[in-house]
Amino acid sequence: MILTDSFQFTKSFEVGSYQVKPEGNIRLSCLADLFQEIAWAHADSADFGRNLSEINLMWALARLEIEILEFPKWGDSIRLFTGSKGADKLFAFRDFMVADQNDRILVRGMSSWLLLDTSTKRIQKAESVLPAALYDPNMKPDHQPQKLVAKGEVVARELVRVRFSDLDLNYHVNNTSYIRWVENFLADRKIFPSEIAINYQAESFGGDQVELRLYEGSSKSFVEGRIGERLVFIVAF
Numbered sequence: 001m002i003l004t005d006s007f008q009f010t011k012s013f014e015v016g017s018y019q020v021k022p023e024g025n026i027r028l029s030c031l032a033d034l035f036q037e038i039a040w041a042h043a044d045s046a047d048f049g050r051n052l053s054e055i056n057l058m059w060a061l062a063r064l065e066i067e068i069l070e071f072p073k074w075g076d077s078i079r080l081f082t083g084s085k086g087a088d089k090l091f092a093f094r095d096f097m098v099a100d101q102n103d104r105i106l107v108r109g110m111s112s113w114l115l116l117d118t119s120t121k122r123i124q125k126a127e128s129v130l131p132a133a134l135y136d137p138n139m140k141p142d143h144q145p146q147k148l149v150a151k152g153e154v155v156a157r158e159l160v161r162v163r164f165s166d167l168d169l170n171y172h173v174n175n176t177s178y179i180r181w182v183e184n185f186l187a188d189r190k191i192f193p194s195e196i197a198i199n200y201q202a203e204s205f206g207g208d209q210v211e212l213r214l215y216e217g218s219s220k221s222f223v224e225g226r227i228g229e230r231l232v233f234i235v236a237f
Helices: 028-045 050-055 175-187
Strands: 009-014 057-068 077-088 091-099 105-117 153-161 195-200 209-216 221-227 230-236
Touching: 009 028, 028 050, 028 057, 028 077, 028 091, 028 105, 028 175, 050 057, 153 175, 175 195, 175 209, 175 221, 175 230
Parallel strands: none
Antiparallel strands: 009 077, 057 105, 057 195, 077 091, 091 105, 153 209, 195 230, 209 221, 221 230
């Protein structure tokens, strides 16, 4: 497969036994883990990844969409593709694609990121700080992850306590941990989505109690995570 302008970086993986559900299909949270890994690998390769901490900047994932056309399975050799895809206002965009050995597209993803000053937490415009070719506002994608608002009736609730294994390098809950919580919450109710969208609204930390709420809507369903009345994240599926 030839990389297009949208995909500037690729990396191969093999789906491990620890990444799959009982029937052998990869978990949504493990796909999100792989997206996170290749995003860091691409950013590090072009000096806009971990080295940003040296100039008091950091990336924060704001929104993510995952659409599975066909689930990768245990033992499959897959190739992940990613690329920066312009900027629009405060958001920088990155898309993802997963293909099998025969170049069949299995998974697509799109994400929105914020570039933050680590001291003030103020948002910086990516195109004013980082390589303009990667964050050109004129190259913004036609499709952007949208703001989500839960609609419908609350049909289930569950309380999750943030544990040590949920935390990332900054000691707040890793973005993929929220997806894992939602997967487990839905699986208990025999719901196994093949596509999700998630908005990350606020941080949570070790020891926090996050209430999950399942909303059943007419066309879509939603899961919110709240600490008290503060919205931490929202998922649509």
